[in-house]
Amino acid sequence: MSKKSEMKQTANTSHVFPIVRLSIPLIVGQLGIIVQQFADTAMVGRYGTPDLSAAGFVGTVFAFVTFFLLGVSYSTTPVAGVYYSNGDREGVARTLHESLLVNLLVAVGVMLLLAGLYARIEVFRQPEELLPIARPYFLCLLLSVPCMALFNALKQFSDALGQTRLPMWVMLAANALNILLNIPLIFGWQTLGIPAMGLLGAGIATLVSRIFMTVLLFAIVFGSKIYRTMVHVPSSVSRRGCMRLLRLGLPISLQLCLESASFNVCGIFMGWIGTVPLAAHQVMCTIATLCFQMVYGVGAAAAIRISHYSGREDWHEVRRVALTAWGISLCCVVLTTGSILLARHPLTRLFTSSAEVEGMVIALMLPFVFYQFGDSLQITFANALRGIARVKTMMFSAFVAYVLVSIPLSYLFAFKLQQGAVGVWWGIPFGLTLAGILFAREFFAAVRSFQGSEKGGRANRCSP
Numbered sequence: 161m162s163k164k165s166e167m168k169q170t171a172n173t174s175h176v177f178p179i180v181r182l183s184i185p186l187i188v189g190q191l192g193i194i195v196q197q198f199a200d201t202a203m204v205g206r207y208g209t210p211d212l213s214a215a216g217f218v219g220t221v222f223a224f225v226t227f228f229l230l231g232v233s234y235s236t237t238p239v240a241g242v243y244y245s246n247g248d249r250e251g252v253a254r255t256l257h258e259s260l261l262v263n264l265l266v267a268v269g270v271m272l273l274l275a276g277l278y279a280r281i282e283v284f285r286q287p288e289e290l291l292p293i294a295r296p297y298f299l300c301l302l303l304s305v306p307c308m309a310l311f312n313a314l315k316q317f318s319d320a321l322g323q324t325r326l327p328m329w330v331m332l333a334a335n336a337l338n339i340l341l342n343i344p345l346i347f348g349w350q351t352l353g354i355p356a357m358g359l360l361g362a363g364i365a366t367l368v369s370r371i372f373m374t375v376l377l378f379a380i381v382f383g384s385k386i387y388r389t390m391v392h393v394p395s396s397v398s399r400r401g402c403m404r405l406l407r408l409g410l411p412i413s414l415q416l417c418l419e420s421a422s423f424n425v426c427g428i429f430m431g432w433i434g435t436v437p438l439a440a441h442q443v444m445c446t447i448a449t450l451c452f453q454m455v456y457g458v459g460a461a462a463a464i465r466i467s468h469y470s471g472r473e474d475w476h477e478v479r480r481v482a483l484t485a486w487g488i489s490l491c492c493v494v495l496t497t498g499s500i501l502l503a504r505h506p507l508t509r510l511f512t513s514s515a516e517v518e519g520m521v522i523a524l525m526l527p528f529v530f531y532q533f534g535d536s537l538q539i540t541f542a543n544a545l546r547g548i549a550r551v552k553t554m555m556f557s558a559f560v561a562y563v564l565v566s567i568p569l570s571y572l573f574a575f576k577l578q579q580g581a582v583g584v585w586w587g588i589p590f591g592l593t594l595a596g597i598l599f600a601r602e603f604f605a606a607v608r609s610f611q612g613s614e615k616g617g618r619a620n621r622c623s624p
Contacts, residue, residue, distance in 0.1 A: 176488065178465065179458065179461045182322065182461035183458045183460070184457075185324040185325045186319070186461055187457030189331040191453060196335040196338050199338075199342060200338075200342065200366075201446045201511050203343070203346050203347070204346065204358070205439070205513075207347065209435065209512070209517070210435070211293055211359040213287070213435045215297065216441055217284070217427065218301065219445075221284075223423070224417050226308065226420075228416065229266065229270065229309050230312055230413075231409055231417070233263055233409065235259075235408035235412065237463055238320075238408065238470070239404065240256070240259075240317055242549075244320060245469075249389065253391055254395035254398070254401060255405075256313075257395060258398070258401040259313040259405060260313050261397060261402060262313075262406060263309040263313040264306060267309035270309075271306070275302070278299070278302065281294070287431065290435075296359070297359045297363040300363030301363060304366060307370040308374075314327075315327040318381065321387070321390060323387070326380055330373050333376070334372050335369070338365050338366060341365035345361030345364050345365050346358060346362055411551040412551050418563060419558060419592075419595065421567060422562045422591045422592070426441065426570055426584045426585065430581060430584060433574070436517055436520060441581070443508065444528065447528075448528055450496055451497060452535065452539070454493075455492055455540070458489045458492060459489065459539045460543055462540065463546050465481050466547025466548060470547060470548045470549075475607050475611045481544075485543075486541070489536040492536075493533075500525075527582065527588060534595070537593065538596035540596075541596060542554060544603045545599060545603050545606070548606060557595060560594070561592070561594040562595065566588055566592070567587065568587070569586070573587055
């Protein structure tokens, strides 16, 4: 069956099962990350509350880095997806090479910025006793930045081709390696002469696992028969192509960073309140990631299918894919949130033996439940906008939702209304819901615009 007839047949059937099939490897891969984060947080928390608090502080800083690098790599999916849907193998190969170059150069710039922050780490106003623990961990994560950037580029390229399983297995293998290394490096192994290194040991394990997964996925993409017809095609990197990826990727990066800010500035606020609230924030963020990553998997699968349909200018199916993905996302958050609430006490005790930290985590559960609707809405339609390469306005909507609404409300509730740590988290639902509404409005307006432009000529989907 030809690619055209296959796309037409798929368009006439329900999008539920195709989205689920694509999203399962993405979700499993993300769940592997969650298991690793759970293990990291639980092991570091067992080693000591100061180490857990320091991990929360450094994690807050590097969350911005993670989302920024992801955003840059996300531009690969719509560009490569459009070329792939039209059978342009040269365009697919060129996009991969341009993506690797762009992501590596961005990583170098990020490393230089992080080095400057490391030299002035005291400006974050964190408890003085945490800084000696946080500094070595900060350096380990800094050194892993190029690996993160290259892996992201390779993974998004593979996803754009509908090959989501191989990156999943690579991520799971790397996560397993990370967990196995955590045990001797955090707690020590006297038989082998390895001293207990606490949080530094967790940082070394993370660095080694990120190097491993990048090298492995690089070997698979350039050596596997699955990718051979798309990768080993004569193509040349162009400045225009690199700039196009940057123009698409930077707005996505800014949107993701602003979204992350609504959580990570909360982490800084928690540090102002005290060590226990900061530790509780770290635990709660790790637990909340379970819902986020499942919805992200569904949204990313929708972005892949939307990029394929937009390459054929089938805007009716683009709209159907987005709405179907949101419905699936809502089902996911109901299941995961309900499970977390039922198991809240034993789940929290996996991360800490402190009764104070456990009580604080339980108190943060209520605002966590309330923001799930908005989170599923904004993740789905942010990915839908990415799939049709209409991303420029996303950063402005994100600025309004997160910087002008979410963060100020968190500060207001926590410090002005004296709600403390729980008040910090109550600002988050407002920002996420507003962002979801704005993204959905932008998506449907863009689809209507594309449908109207078909009468006057081909729409330019690969511009921001």
